Amino acid sequence: MLTINEYRKVESLEEAYELNQKKNNKIIAGGVWMKIGDRRIATAIDLSGLGLDQITETDTEFVIGAMTTLREIEKHAGLAAYTDGAIRESVRHIVGVQFRNCATVGGSIFGRFGFSDVLTVFLAMDTQVELYHAGMVSLKEFIDMPYDNDILVALHVAKKPIRIAYLSQRNTATDFPVVACAVSEYDGSLHVSIGARPVHARLVELPLGSGEPDGFGKQLPEGFEKDEALVKELATWCADQFTYGSNRRAGADYRKHVAGVLIRRAICSLEK
Ligand SMILES: Cc1cc2nc3c(=O)[nH]c(=O)nc-3n(C[C@H](O)[C@H](O)[C@H](O)COP(=O)(O)OP(=O)(O)OC[C@H]3O[C@@H](n4cnc5c(N)ncnc54)[C@H](O)[C@@H]3O)c2cc1C
Incomplete structure (x- = not known):
């Protein structure tokens, strides 16, 4: 059971940050993860009065406030257009609409x-995490940073020409994914993000065009996604670059196989 001794709806990020430095105080967002299991919180710090539930689109970026719900990113027309529906696809399987209205x-x-x-899809884009204390950190760096008492203020997704696709494999609808996969092409590179291995998402990046082949050993010319044999070889190579583990949802070997299949399908769908 979740037990909260005191509740504070803060009026500034500074106030939230100061409160969050105490070991038994916690930021509470949707609260849907926190309420699972036994936990005692001295002071629950509510950010909902700070206007962080907005998505702002400019010519150069999307700024997604930390308190924006998964349902809002699922419905946002600008994000749908920019990602060709990949963000919507990444969240639409998460439990149900009422849940996504909270998380x-x-x-x-x-x-x-x-x-x-969510982590898997944003990792395949040029995403920066805005932290109250540490400032801007790329999501690539953030995934390996230790859990501390900083506050995530917003995500900044740079707008640049991108092709991106998202796919996941689940044993049953609305369950956690067995493998999550996002593939994108921007800044002259292919970006492959694989999550739920079952540890958190990581990224493999490969230069395209006439650049030096990096690891894969073959260049990826324009239109490579139409070459079925090359895509199959590439997808298998990419899947090999990640580590996989077993849990009660799937074994490591199965996850690796599924990752290869999802990577291949996602690359092929970039052809459009
Ligand atoms: C049953 C269930 C099924 C789920 N299935 C999936 C799934 O299939 N795919 C998927 O991607 N996710 C899934 N999730 C995770 C879910 O989508 C959310 O990621 C999760 O609930 C956390 O979001 P929240 O807003 O509820 O955070 P909370 O539960 O409120 O907080 C989670 C943690 O983050 C900290 N925190 C929250 N906001 C901030 C902030 N701004 N700055 C610093 N720290 C902060 C909190 O202190 C806490 O430690 C599932 C969760 C549950 C409970």
């Missing part, structure tokens, strides 16, 4: 959960 982007990213579809 937040900040809670999902700060938690760095192994099963996270």
